[in-house]
Amino acid sequence: MPTIETNFDAICGPSHNYGGLSPGNLASLAHTNQPSNPRQAALQGLAKMKYLADLGISQAVLPPHDRPDLFTLRKLGFTGSDGQVLKSASAHPWLLASCGSASAMWAANAATVSPSFDALDGRLHFTPANLSSQFHRSLESVTTATILKKIFADESAFAHHDPLPATPRFFDEGAANHMRVCPSHGQKALEIFVYGRRASDGISPARFPARQSLEASQSIARLHNLDPAAALFIQQNPVAIDVGAFHNDVVAVANENVLLYHAAAFTQPIQSAINDFFKDRPHHLIEVSDSQVPLPDAILSYLFNSQIVTLPDQTMALIAPTEARDNPRAKQFLDELLNFDTPIRHVHFVDVRQSMNNGGGPACLRLRIVLSDQERSRVNPAIFLTDKLYESLKAWIIRHYRDRLTPADLADWKLLDESRRALDELTAMLNLGSVYRFQMP
Numbered sequence: 001m002p003t004i005e006t007n008f009d010a011i012c013g014p015s016h017n018y019g020g021l022s023p024g025n026l027a028s029l030a031h032t033n034q035p036s037n038p039r040q041a042a043l044q045g046l047a048k049m050k051y052l053a054d055l056g057i058s059q060a061v062l063p064p065h066d067r068p069d070l071f072t073l074r075k076l077g078f079t080g081s082d083g084q085v086l087k088s089a090s091a092h093p094w095l096l097a098s099c100g101s102a103s104a105m106w107a108a109n110a111a112t113v114s115p116s117f118d119a120l121d122g123r124l125h126f127t128p129a130n131l132s133s134q135f136h137r138s139l140e141s142v143t144t145a146t147i148l149k150k151i152f153a154d155e156s157a158f159a160h161h162d163p164l165p166a167t168p169r170f171f172d173e174g175a176a177n178h179m180r181v182c183p184s185h186g187q188k189a190l191e192i193f194v195y196g197r198r199a200s201d202g203i204s205p206a207r208f209p210a211r212q213s214l215e216a217s218q219s220i221a222r223l224h225n226l227d228p229a230a231a232l233f234i235q236q237n238p239v240a241i242d243v244g245a246f247h248n249d250v251v252a253v254a255n256e257n258v259l260l261y262h263a264a265a266f267t268q269p270i271q272s273a274i275n276d277f278f279k280d281r282p283h284h285l286i287e288v289s290d291s292q293v294p295l296p297d298a299i300l301s302y303l304f305n306s307q308i309v310t311l312p313d314q315t316m317a318l319i320a321p322t323e324a325r326d327n328p329r330a331k332q333f334l335d336e337l338l339n340f341d342t343p344i345r346h347v348h349f350v351d352v353r354q355s356m357n358n359g360g361g362p363a364c365l366r367l368r369i370v371l372s373d374q375e376r377s378r379v380n381p382a383i384f385l386t387d388k389l390y391e392s393l394k395a396w397i398i399r400h401y402r403d404r405l406t407p408a409d410l411a412d413w414k415l416l417d418e419s420r421r422a423l424d425e426l427t428a429m430l431n432l433g434s435v436y437r438f439q440m441p
Contacts, residue, residue, distance in 0.1 A: 003186030006058040007366040010107035012042040013064030014419040019097030024208030024246040025359035039401035041354030056312040059385040066436040068100040083413035090411035098136035100410035106360045107367040109174040114224035115370035123159045125224040129174030132166035133211040154378040169199040172216040176247035179254040190277040193217035194248035207242040235267040244299040255308035257283040284342040301327035305361030317346035325349045382431035
């Protein structure tokens with residue numbers, strides 16, 4: 001196979017709930033404590049994966065994390081049997097919801113990935129995000145690192161770095177604040193690192209937290225052995241963060257030689273750096289003005305949290321949430337977009353409403369990894385989505401997942417037992433071996 005990009009989508013976990021844990025994420029806060037449907041959430045995410053695979057996009061899966069996180073609850077002083085730990089923790093609803101969150105479903109935050117075409121040492125680099133700006137997400141990095149090392153085990157081809165130090169100076173939210181622009185996936189790119197604040201000075205949001213620091217982005221560029229001339233650091237507009245764009249992928253999305261972004265996305269112009277990188281090579285900068293799509297509509301509809309994917313015929317498609325179809329301003333822009341002189345020739349809408357209710361759209365659910373044909377041959381093959389695996393995963397979800405869950409249900413020991421039985425079965429299905437602490441001797 002030629003060099004292509006594979007979308008690694010995370011399967012939503014059995015503990016999917018609306019805990020309202022994420023300041024700055026308006027959808028998450030708006031649905032706090034409402035009942036969720038884990039089965040529907042997982043099936044919606046799986047259906048999106050299958051839809052893209054049927055379009056000819058390379059698609060793979062990442063397993064959920066083990067939740068509720070009993071290991072962390074015990075570290076925080078809860079003792080006794082698993083059931084006793086959960087019962088005691090239920091007296092602290094925020095803490096139980098944090099340790100029960102299925103937030104690892106948003107794989108765009110799992111890590112920052114630099115393809116071998118960009119790294120001076122010719123290896124594909126991974127840095128799991130520390131996600132230390134949010135307690136519930138900070139629990140993910142150890143399991144994420146373990147899973148990535150299981151899938152990408154060949155150290156001659158894949159370089160795995162530790163998460164950055166978990167301090168405010170190095171807040172890191174992964175690929176949700178990282179983009180590549182390039183003539184094609186298999187060519188050297190300009191890697192764009194979008195940060196929310198500098199650790200020591202500069203402007204910051206006034207209402208909501210900035211979750212990515214410049215210092216973290218600079219550290220990742222060094223770890224990934226990038227050419228300094230091909231790494232761009234640009235600040236996300238604090239105004240956008242305060243309106244609800246808690247990550248860059250809520251206001252911008254790139255694919256190969258196309259960048260689609262809101263005019264309020266960045267604090268300074270981005271066009272000249274990209275024009276200088278491409279020189280005479282074709283590229284497309286699509287700036288959406290506030291008059292076309294007001295920033296609140298962009299955030300409400302998650303227009304920019306769409307995926308732009310390259311189809312087998314080398315045209316592009318935009319994979320948008322149904323919320324963008326239902327928002328008049330966003331839908332009008334998308335209708336007009338198809339008349340622009342760009343490679344984007346198709347717009348497809350997908351229903352991921354269970355994820356959207358918690359503030360995660362189509363782009364949040366996937367980690368993009370560019371693989372050469374040789375690198376692809378070194379990846380655990382069991383995680384690539386086939387028709388057979390799709391049917392197996394669908395049956396697995398229906399067999400193991402509940403169709404209704406509230407944050408209070410996280411104290412139910414039976415949920416923990418159900419989840420662990422499901423994850424044991426899944427890791428065998430994906431040929432991952434032991435990746436969770438409860439599986440370790």
